[in-house]
Amino acid sequence: MILIPNRNCIFKPSKLKAKNMEYNFREIETKWRQFWAANETFKTEHTSTKPKYYVLDMFPYPSGAGLHVGHPLGYIASDIYARYKRLQGFNVLHPMGYDSFGLPAEQYAIQTGQHPAITTEDNIHRYRDQLDNIGFSFDWSKEVRTSSPEYYKWTQWIFTELFASWFNNATQKAEPIEALIEKFEKEGNSTVTACTDFEQTFSAEQWNAFTSIEKESILQEYRLAYLADSWVNWCPALGTVLANDEVINGLSERGNHPVEQKKMRQWSLRIKAYGERLLTGLEELDWTESIKEIQRNWIGKSQGASVEFNVEGSSEKIEVFTTRPDTIFGVTFLVLAPEHPLVNQLTTEDRKVAVAAYQKEASLKTERDRQANVKHISGVNIGAYAIHPFTGEIVELWIGDYVLASYGTGAVMAVPCGDQRDWDFARHFNLEIKNIFENIDISEAAYAEKEGVIANSGFLTGLPIKSAIVKAIEAVEEKQIGKGKTNYRLRDAVFSRQRYWGEPFPVYYKEGLPHMIDAQHLPIVLPEVEKYLPTEDGQPPLGNSKDWAWDTIANKVVSNDAIDNTSIFPLELNTMPGWAGSSWYFLRYMDASNSTAFASKEQTTYWNSVDLYIGGSEHATGHLLYARFWTKFLADRGYLSFDEPFKKMINQGMILGRSSFVYRTTDGKQLISKSQKENFETIPLHVDISLVDNDRLNIEAFKKWRPEYAEANFVIEEDGSYLCGSEVEKMSKSKFNVQTPDELVEKFGADTLRMYEMFLGPLEQSKPWDTKGINGVHNFLRKFWRLFHQNENGKESIFNVSDEEPTKEALKTLHKTIQKISIDLERFSFNTGVSNFMIATNELTEQKCSNRAILTDLLVLLSPYAPHICEELWVQLGHEAGTLSHASLPICNESYLVADTFSYPVSFNGKVRFKVELSASLDSKSIEDHVMKMKEMEKYLEGKTPKKFIVVPGRIVNVVV
RNA sequence: GCCCAGGUGGCGGAAUUGGUAGACGCGCUGGAUUCAAAAUCCAGUUCCCCUGGAGUGCGGGUUCGAUUCCCGCCCUGGGUACCA
Structure with a gap:
């Protein structure tokens, strides 16, 4: 391949040739990007005799800010891995797409009137350009966008399937709702073990006598997608509900707005049904322990028992959940959540005012207030009494906001001696603290350990705690006042936004009941609206659409004016949450253009679960849980042959930005250099990092950037420069510390950027972005290039490789590198990978090696990291047809690595004193003999005889004196 | 509070099963080349009271030998929380 002469050099012909063969990354990279696109180099074969490998990245939300240097970190790692897998002969699926529904585009639309589809389209183009610039080997023919109707058609379809399913606890699987209806018709619901909160029982006769409305409202209690009045996180500022994982410390994840509790009729998904499988499924996954632990905590399985307490003078019973049934004799009072349904009924007349006041106070508190006041103890006695099921004693009933209505049964049996919160509560209100632990002092704090022996507890007295738990559950079950029970913290997921x-939901309403639109009429396309805000009467934005009704005869969306509630009905006004589309996108990639199914069973069976998933750990309780849930559901219903989506996952660390500051005096007139700032009263101001080089401010550029300081007085350093302060923070536009990959690609090239991002440190680690080392990586690539281009007379560089037999030492360098790179790859240790390439290049440069065989192998080995330069050199080596993307990875021949001699460090009491070069084949005894005769020994033995002589062959010699 | 990850030179970081601590790169210092600069090349660069000694957050322990294993603390980052 002959390069096009550099036009800039036309007038300097003497230098033309040399310049020609320099590492001109701009020309090379542009050329190969075009080559790959034109030849569809990375298009994945659908059928192949090769083994499959699926490498997935978390697809980005295309925001207006574009990619910053943090985004590509994971993408580069996965791209390197995908390229290696291709070289190893795998049929690799390595796709990319966009999570293109979401809040920012909508908020931008509210502010500007710009349709979110247009903004999103623009942003996607920008992202695509940026991604292309880095040279990723994505198969773009499989791109997905969650906001395209061809895609969300299937998101809607999955929702209708969830609606049409229930969860059978007996089989631990989702099953079609028709099977449940059939059971109801034949046997009623008493034999059904389903995941539901519905507790009434009905016979077949009763069922068959129900009206269709009654039937449907019962079915809602079983469906995996159901409408229910539930407590939701309502964010007034955003005007929407949020899922638990979208609320952080009582504030919305997006925008940090306060969130309050509100009861609303919303779609929910019964993810709770999968609690146990989501938990046990973690065991087989190759994920980091920390992310598994986050999911375990989120699912929050706790085992214990439910126990019923009778209420004195009432037929009502209060059910509590406890993990410590063994402490039942320690109960001295019960606490109910203020919202508990029995509170109003049970409260005695004299307590009504106080209870109502407390309830009101509790309801007004936001989640955040409640969390902020954790140490504050409050509650009210409601006047009524419960009866202890074993002792028959009466126990007081209280309400307190430390008991949550939404967890367990909304009521607890208080055991102050065994639970610190109960202890605190008892102390605060002067309630009895009964000690039921043998030889344990509970005068200062509760005893919550599960070690010890129970005392003062009737039939439990004398039992160790662990057996007392078992015995207590038996007793409770025998008395028929409760049973062993497992609780999960995991809540059903609110699915309406x-x-x-x-x-849009494929749902219309007939007589107040939701009906699904048949799959063949999907997608239900998002309607046009005039404004993106809620309607004046508080309906969601889709309420602004004039054409949002469903014609059940024509099977199409029609004008609202046509609604007659006989054949034309109103459509659902809510839309699905952001995580709907991202819960199954990895399946769509397998068969992205399928128009008859979300993906064919043939394709999903071939590609199976994702072999390697790289992305941030911030999705642990959101996306990663929901995606597992949907995968399990689709598997249960027979659409997939596997039920875990991501076999192995690597979580890349966050790249932080390094912000720069100038120090402005409080009067705003002077700007003080860092070392002088202690002498003034100053405020730090973020300054754009492009104006700062090595902490030194470009004062002229700064004046142009901030004209209000053009006249300011700069208090500078002795050397005349202005020194900025710095801090490591999250990258953000407002902190002026965003580094885009584009400028680095422009300055150093994509290959340098790729290798530099990998060289920064271990992939999983968070680290500040710092470009000061990028020269080192760039220089490495130039040095690598020079291996192929001999520098003659110090002036001309021409392509020049030798065809001689490779030397022994060059072979050793090559094969050592092959071995190390493959170990690094298995460990996902990309940073040491880069350094091993540097070592190889340094060694071959030293050896003056320009051997074709050596360099060809090294080139293939390096190509996943730095694909552009390697493609170019590959062609120069004579592979005229181009591309080494599907070449074979060289294999390590260990016979080249065997060394004849080894330089033994000789240490005394563990301290290395000198070295000796010995034959590698010597045995321990010969080594000892040889070392003992050495003249250096005299000095370190100081006339003594060694107590011990340790030889580790091939490692070390240690003399104990 | 509880759970998880981590703490190594001026900086980013390396050290696969306990076996030469500081690979590789940055930065810095000196030198070569150059009219000069860039680039490139060569040498040096953990610290100190420097023929020696200390040293992988701190204090102990096991071992011939510990960044690596054990015990107790400190600090940083992440997760989570009146979850009964």
């Missing part, structure tokens, strides 16, 4: 830019 009061937003515009999301998937």
Whole structure:
């Protein structure tokens, strides 16, 4: 391949040739990007005799800010891995797409009137350009966008399937709702073990006598997608509900707005049904322990018992959940959540005012207030009494906001001696603290350990705690006042959002009941609206659409004016949450253009679960849980042959930005250099990092950037420069510390950027972005290039490789590198991979090696890291047809690595004193003999005889004196 | 509070099963080349009271030998929380 002469050099012909063969990364990279696109080099074969490998990245939300240097970190790692897998002969699926529904585009639309589809399209183009610039080997023919109707058609379809399913606890599987209806018709619901909160029983006769409305409202209690009045996180500022994982410390994840509790009729998904499988499924996954632990905590399985307490003078019973049934004799009072349904009924007349006041106070508190006041103890006695099921004693009933209505049964049996919160509560209100632990002092704090012996507890007295738990559950079950029970912290996921830019529900309402639109009529396309805000009467934005009704005869969306509630009905106004589309996108990639199914069973069976998933750990309780849930559901219903989506996952660390500051005096007139700032009263101001080089401010550029300081007085350093301060923070536009990959690609090239991002440190570690080392990586690539281009007379560089037999030492360098790179790859240790390439290049440069065989192998080995330069050199080596993307990875021949001699460090009491070069084949005894005769021994033995002589062959010699 | 990850030179970091601590790169210092600069090349660079000694957050322990294993603390980052 002959390069096009550099036009800039036309007038300097003497230098033309030399310049020609320099590492001109701009020309090389542009050329190969075009080559790959034109030849569809990375298009994945659908059928192949090769083994499959699926490498997935978390697809980005295309925001207006574009990619910053943190985004590509994971993408580069996965791209390197995908390229290696291709070289190893795998049929690799390595796709990319966009999570293109979401809040920012909608908020931008509210502010500007710009349709979110247009903003999103623009942003996607920008992202695509940026991604292309880095030279990723994505198969773009499989791109997905969650906001495209061809895609969300299937998101809607999955929702209708969830609606049409229930969870059978007996089989631990989702099953079709028809099977449940059939059971109801024949046997009623008493034999059904389903995941539901519905507790009434009905016979077949009763079922068959129900009206269709009654039937449907019962079925809602079983469906995996159901409408229910539930407590939701309502964010007034965003005007929408949020899922638990979208609320952080009582504030919305997006925008940090306060979130309150509100009861609303919303779609929910019964993820709770999968609690146990989501938990046990973690065991087989190759994920980090920390992310598994986060999911375990989120699912929050706790085992214990439910126990019923009778209420004195009432037929009502209070059910409590406890993990410590063994402490039942320690109960001295019960505490109910203020919202507990029995509170109003049981409260005695004299307590009504106080209870109502407390309830009101509790309801007004936001989640955040409640969390902020954790140490504050409050509660009210409601006047009524419960009866202890074993002692028959009466125990007081209280309400307190430390008991949550939404967890367990909304009521607890208080055991102050065994639970610190109960202890605190008892102390605060002067309630009895009964000690039921043998030889344990509970005068200062509760005893919560599960070690010890129970005392003062009737039939439990004398039992160790662990057996007392078992015995207590038996007793409770025998008395028929409770049973052993497992509780999960995991809540069903609220699936409605009061937003515009999301998937519309394929749902219309007839007589107040939801009906699904048949799959053959999907997608239900998002309607056009005039404005993206809620309607004046508080309906979600889709309420602004004039054409949002479903014609059940024509099977199409029609004008609202046509609604007659006989054949034309109103459509659902909510849209689906952001995580709907991202819960199954990895399946769509397998068969992205399928128009008859979300993906064919043939393709999903071939590709199976993702072999390697790289992405951030911030999705642990959101996306990663929901995606597992949907995968299990689709597997249960027979659409997939596997039920875990991501076999192995690596979580890349966050790249932080390094912000720069100038120090402005409080009067705003002077700007003080860092070392002088202690002498003034100053405020630090973020300054754009492009104006700062090595902490030194470009004062002229700064004046142009901030004209208000053009006249300011700069207090500078002795050397005349202005020194900025710095801090490591999250990258953000407002902190002026965003580094885009584009400028680095422009300055150093994509290959340098790729290798530098990998060289920064271990992939999983968070680290500040710092470009000061990028020269080192760039120089490495130039040095690598020079291996192929001999520098003659110090002036001309021409392509020049030798065809001689490779030397022994060059072979050793090559094969050592092959071995190390493959070990690094298995460990996902990309940073040491880069350094091993540097070592190889340094050694071959030293050896003056320009051997074709050596360099060809090294080139293939390096190509996943730095694909552009390697493609170019590959062609120069004579592979005229181009591309080494599907070449074979060289294999390590260990016979080249065997060394004849080894330089033994000789240490005394563990301290290395000198070295000796010995034959590698010597045995321990010969080594000892040889070392003992050495003249250096005299000095370190100081006339003594060694107590011990340790030889580790091939490692070390240690003399104990 | 509880759970998880981590703490190594001026900096980013390396050290696969306990076996030469500081690979590789940055930065810095000196030198070569150059009219000069860039680039490139060569040498040096953990610290100190320097023929020696200390040293992988701190204090102990096991071992011939510990960044690596054990015990107790400190600090940083992440997760989570009146979850009964």
